[in-house]
Amino acid sequence: MLERIITALVLVAVVLSCMFATQSHYPMFVLMIFAAGVAGYEWFKLMPRTTKYVIKPMAWGYGLVTAALSALALYFSDIALLLWSASILTWLLSLYWVKSYPEYDGWYNPSLNFIGFVLISAAVTAIYVVWTHSPWWLMYLFLLVWGADSGAYFVGRKFGKKKLAPHVSPNKSVEGLYGGVFTAILIVLFVEIVYLDLSLTQHILFLILSMITVFSSVLGDLFESMIKRRAGIKDSGRILPGHGGVLDRIDSLLAAAPIFAASMYVLKLIGVDL
Numbered sequence: 001m002l003e004r005i006i007t008a009l010v011l012v013a014v015v016l017s018c019m020f021a022t023q024s025h026y027p028m029f030v031l032m033i034f035a036a037g038v039a040g041y042e043w044f045k046l047m048p049r050t051t052k053y054v055i056k057p058m059a060w061g062y063g064l065v066t067a068a069l070s071a072l073a074l075y076f077s078d079i080a081l082l083l084w085s086a087s088i089l090t091w092l093l094s095l096y097w098v099k100s101y102p103e104y105d106g107w108y109n110p111s112l113n114f115i116g117f118v119l120i121s122a123a124v125t126a127i128y129v130v131w132t133h134s135p136w137w138l139m140y141l142f143l144l145v146w147g148a149d150s151g152a153y154f155v156g157r158k159f160g161k162k163k164l165a166p167h168v169s170p171n172k173s174v175e176g177l178y179g180g181v182f183t184a185i186l187i188v189l190f191v192e193i194v195y196l197d198l199s200l201t202q203h204i205l206f207l208i209l210s211m212i213t214v215f216s217s218v219l220g221d222l223f224e225s226m227i228k229r230r231a232g233i234k235d236s237g238r239i240l241p242g243h244g245g246v247l248d249r250i251d252s253l254l255a256a257a258p259i260f261a262a263s264m265y266v267l268k269l270i271g272v273d274l
Helices: 002-020 026-046 056-075 077-100 111-133 135-159 174-195 200-231 246-269
Strands: 163-165 169-173
Touching: 002 026, 002 135, 026 056, 026 111, 026 200, 026 246, 056 077, 056 111, 077 111, 077 200, 077 246, 111 135, 111 246, 135 169, 135 174, 135 200, 135 246, 163 174, 169 174, 169 200, 174 200, 200 246
Parallel strands: none
Antiparallel strands: 163 169
16 A cells, blocks of 8 residues: 555656646646556557567567657647547447447457557647647646546445446446536635636547546546456556556546547537637
8 A cells, every 4th residue: 555655646746746836848748648658568569469478679669669650749739630530439439348248359459450559649649739738727637637536536435336337447437427417516616706707618528538538538538447357467568556557547538638638629629729
């Protein structure tokens, strides 16, 4: 437990420093590229393979390509938009995969290597773009996702009876999902009332955006759990003592970040500038 707490404190300090301590974009840029590379390495280890053990040079090569694609997308916004679109389409498909598991696991094939490039690069570029819009909007995204996750954990632990996806993540319950959504709504209402000056229509659109983000974060968590279960691996990595790997920490954000960033982009196009 102590190890887990220390790792969490160090991680929070690093992320907050990159977000708020300097006006330079380079610390956050480097953090995102590093996260993409490590997440890519961990993703490769979860993929179907013909050998008994992971070939580590190939895994690191995959991580480097993921980092390079992320860096390219951060420099060229059109590439980022394409990645977000492809990511959102993939998450829509994953709804069926999660619902059908374990009866159907045809998705577990070499195409997941390509999907990993898309999902990881889309997520880290979305996080970076939201941060460039405002560090406080990125903080809102984090609070929304992790607040919902915490609400789901405590409500599910106390009242959870009906399993949400028993074959994918046996500990998650429908009651926990309700608790997470309720917690997220409280966060949304607080931000809307205290910080935002929006019309009624804009408030409704912002609430819808936030709820879609919350539900997508649950899907991201379930999808990564399903891949790990299919691969027979408990944690995606060991780089974060007590927490597992980078993928284990950002699984919810893999889906939530690009959907939140794309939604903000669409809202701006229709005249709602948050």
